[in-house]
Amino acid sequence: xxxxxxxxxxxxxxxxxxxxxxxxxxxxxxxxxxxxxxxxxxxxxxxxxxxxxxxxxxxxxxxxxxxxxxxxxxxxxxxxxxxxxxxxxxxxxxxxxxxxxxxxxxxxxxxxxxxxxxxxxxxxxxxxxxxxxxxxxxxxxxxxxxxxxxxxxxxxxxxxxxxxxxxxxxxxxxxxxxxxxxxxxxxxxxxxxxxxxxxxxxxxxxxxxxxxxxxxxxxxxxxxxxxxxxxxxxxxxxxxxxxxxxxxxxxxxxxxxxxxxxxxxxxxxxxxxxxxxxxxxxxxxxxxxxxxxxxxxxxxxxxxxxxxxxxxxxxxxxxxxxxxxxxxxxxxxxxxxxxxxxxxxxxxxxxxxxxxxxxxxxxxxxxxxxxxxxxxxxxxxxxx
Numbered sequence: 087x088x089x090x091x092x093x094x095x096x097x098x099x100x101x102x103x104x105x106x107x108x109x110x111x112x113x114x115x116x117x118x119x120x121x122x123x124x125x126x127x128x129x130x131x132x133x134x135x136x137x138x139x140x141x142x143x144x145x146x147x148x149x150x151x152x153x154x155x156x157x158x159x160x161x162x163x164x165x166x167x168x169x170x171x172x173x174x175x176x177x178x179x180x181x182x183x184x185x186x187x188x189x190x191x192x193x194x195x196x197x198x199x200x201x202x203x204x205x206x207x208x209x210x211x212x213x214x215x216x217x218x219x220x221x222x223x224x225x226x227x228x229x230x231x232x233x234x235x236x237x238x239x240x241x242x243x244x245x246x247x248x249x250x251x252x253x254x255x256x257x258x259x260x261x262x263x264x265x266x267x268x269x270x271x272x273x274x275x276x277x278x279x280x281x282x283x284x285x286x287x288x289x290x291x292x293x294x295x296x297x298x299x300x301x302x303x304x305x306x307x308x309x310x311x312x313x314x315x316x317x318x319x320x321x322x323x324x325x326x327x328x329x330x331x332x333x334x335x336x337x338x339x340x341x342x343x344x345x346x347x348x349x350x351x352x353x354x355x356x357x358x359x360x361x362x363x364x365x366x367x368x369x370x371x372x373x374x375x376x377x378x379x380x381x382x383x384x385x386x387x388x389x390x391x392x393x394x395x396x397x398x399x400x401x402x403x404x405x406x407x408x409x410x411x412x413x414x415x416x417x418x419x420x421x422x423x424x425x426x427x428x429x430x431x432x433x434x435x436x437x438x439x440x441x442x443x444x445x446x447x448x449x450x451x452x453x454x455x456x457x458x459x460x461x462x463x464x465x466x467x468x469x470x
Contacts, residue, residue, distance in 0.1 A: 119143050121422055122194050122468040123429065125151065125438065125459050126163040126174060132436055132460025136160050136174060136187075138194040139457060140470070146427050146440045146453035155187055155196030162211050162464045167218045169468055171240035172196060175209035175223060182209040184223055184234055186242045189468075199241045205232025205248035211268040211318070216275040217295045220246075224280055229264025231280045231291075233298045246298035255286045256312045257334065267317045267333075273325050277303060277348035281316040281330050288316055288330055288341075290348050308350035310339050318371055323378045327353075327401030331372035331383050338372060338383060338394070340401055354402050358383050358392045371418045376425040380406070380448035384416040384430070391419065391430060391441075393448050409450040412439030420465030427453070431462035438462055 121141045127133035138154035141147075160174035169189065176183040182204040187196035206228020213222050214236070221234045221242065233247040251264030265284035271277070271293065278291040278300060287310070290303040310316050315334030321343070322328065328341045328350060336358050341350035358369050367387025374381050374396075381394040381403055389411050394403040411419075413432025420429045421443070428441045428450060438457050441450040 120470050122470055123148075123420070124154065124163055124165075124172060124194075124466045124468065125431065125462050126160050126464030126466075127459065128159050128161060128177075128433070128461040128463060129157070130159075136163065136172075136196060137459050141422060141427065141429070141440070141467070143422070143424060143426060145455075146442060147455045148438070148440060148457045151457050151459050154194055155198060157185055157198070160185065163466045164212045164214045164221065165466055165468060166214050166236070166240065167216070171199075171236075173212060173214060173221050173242075175204065175212055176201070177208060177210055180207050182207050182225060182227070184209065184212060184221055184242060186236075186240055188240055199239070202234050202242040202244055205234075205245045206230035206250075206266075213270060215271055215293070215295050216273075219295050220298050222269045222271070222278060222293075224266040224269040226265050226267055226283075229266055229282070229284060231266050231269050231278070231300065233293075233300055235298045247300045249291070249300050251280075251282055251285060251289065253285050255284060257315070260284070260315065260334065261286070261313070268319055270319045270321070272321065272343070272345060272348070274345060279319050279328070279350075281319045283315040283317055283333060286310050286312055286314055286316065288319060288350060290350070292348065303348045305347075305349055308341060308352065310352075311335060311337075311355065314339070317369065320372050320374050320381075322374050322396070322401060323376060324398075327396075329372055329374065329381055329403075331358075331369045333368050333370070336367055336369050336385065338369075338381065338403065340403060342401060353400065356394070356403050356405065358385055359388055360408060363388055370416065373419065373421050375421060375443070375448065376423060377445075380443075382419065382421070382428065384411065384419055386415045386417065389414055389416060389432075391416065391428070391450060393450065395448060406448055409441065412441075412452065412456060413437045417463045418465055420467060422467050423469065429465050431459075431465050433461050433463055436460050436462070438465070
C-alpha cells in the first residue's frame with residue numbers, strides 16, 4: 087500500500103472513531119463568546135460586496151453588519167484554516183473569478199490581494215482544502231471544476247487543474263449541459279465531490295493537495311434520480327455518511343461513504359416539503375449539525391427550513407418538521423460551530439434571521455434577532 091493511501095485510510099478511520107461532539111468542546115467551554123460572521127451577497131441592489139458582523143453566543147444577538155470588502159457578486163465564501171485569509175467567487179457570467187482577501191484580525195476588514203480565473207463561467211461555490219494549499223471551485227455556467235493554488239502569503243496562483251464536465255440529463259430547459267453547483271472534500275483531503283445539477287450526478291475525484299491535481303476516481307460518480315438536480319453536498323461528522331440536496335426534485339439523497347475507495351452508495355431519498363404543499367419551490371442548502379444528530383435544508387418558495395433527525399446506525403433521515411425561514415428565498419444558512427444557532431440568509435427579503443437550535447429535538451426557535459443585508463447568499467463563521 088502506498089504511504090499516501092495508508093495515511094488517508096488512517097485519518098478516515100480516526101474520524102469514524104472520534105466522538106461527533108469533539109468539535110464542540112472549546113465552544114461549550116466559552117458559551118458567552120462571540121463569532122465573526124462573514125456574509126456573501128449578490129451586488130447591484132442594496133449590497134456592495136462582503137459584509138461582516140458579530141454573533142453573540144450568549145443570546146444570539148447580532149451587531150450591525152458593515153461592509154468588509156467590496157466585490158462584484160461575491161456570492162460564496164471560504165475561509166483559510168489559518169483564519170488569516172478569505173476567498174470568494176465573483177459570480178459573473180462569461181469571465182468568472184476567484185478573489186483572495188487578507189483579514190484584519192482586529193476589525194474584520196478585508197483587503198483584496200489578487201484574483202485568478204475560475205476555470206469556467208459562473209463560479210458559484212468554493213472550498214479551501216484541509217492543508218490550506220488550494221482553493222477548489224465549481225463553475226455552474228461553464229460546467230467545470232478547478233483547483234487554484236494558494237501562495238504562502240495567501241495570494242492565488244493560476245489554476246493547476248481544470249476539469250470540464252460533459253453530458254446532460256432529462257430536463258432540457260435546465261439540464262441541457264453540465265452545471266457544476268458545488269465542490270467539497272472528505273475529512274482526509276483525498277477525494278473531492280462535485281454535485282452537478284445538469285448531469286444528475288455527484289462526480290468523485292482523487293485529489294492531490296501537493297500538486298493541486300484532480301483525477302477521476304473509480305467509481306467516478308454517484309447518481310441521483312433523473313431530473314433531481316443535485317446542488318449542495320455535506321458530510322456527516324462521523325465521515326460515514328454524506329447528503330446531497332436535489333434542487334429540482336426537492337429531495338435529499340443520503341449516501342453511505344467508503345472512505346478508502348471514495349465511493350458513495352445511496353441509502354435513502356426523502357422529500358423536503360410538506361406533503362400538502364403544491365406550489366413551486368426549489369431547495370438550496372444542506373448542512374449537518376456539528377453533533378451529527380440533525381440535518382437541515384432550505385426550501386425557496388415554501389420559504390422554510392426543513393429539519394431531519396439522523397439515525398446514527400444507518401445514516402437514514404426522519405422528517406422532524408419545518409420552520410419558516412423568517413423571510414423570502416432562503417438561499418443559504420449557517421450553523422455556528424457551537425451548534426447553538428442557525429442563521430437563515432433570505433436573499434429576496436434582504437435579511438438574516440437567528441434561530442436557536444434545540445439540542446435534543448433539533449427544533450428551531452426564533453431568538454427575535456435579525457439584521458438587514460442586501461441579497462445575502464452565504465454565511466461563514468470565524469472564531470474571534
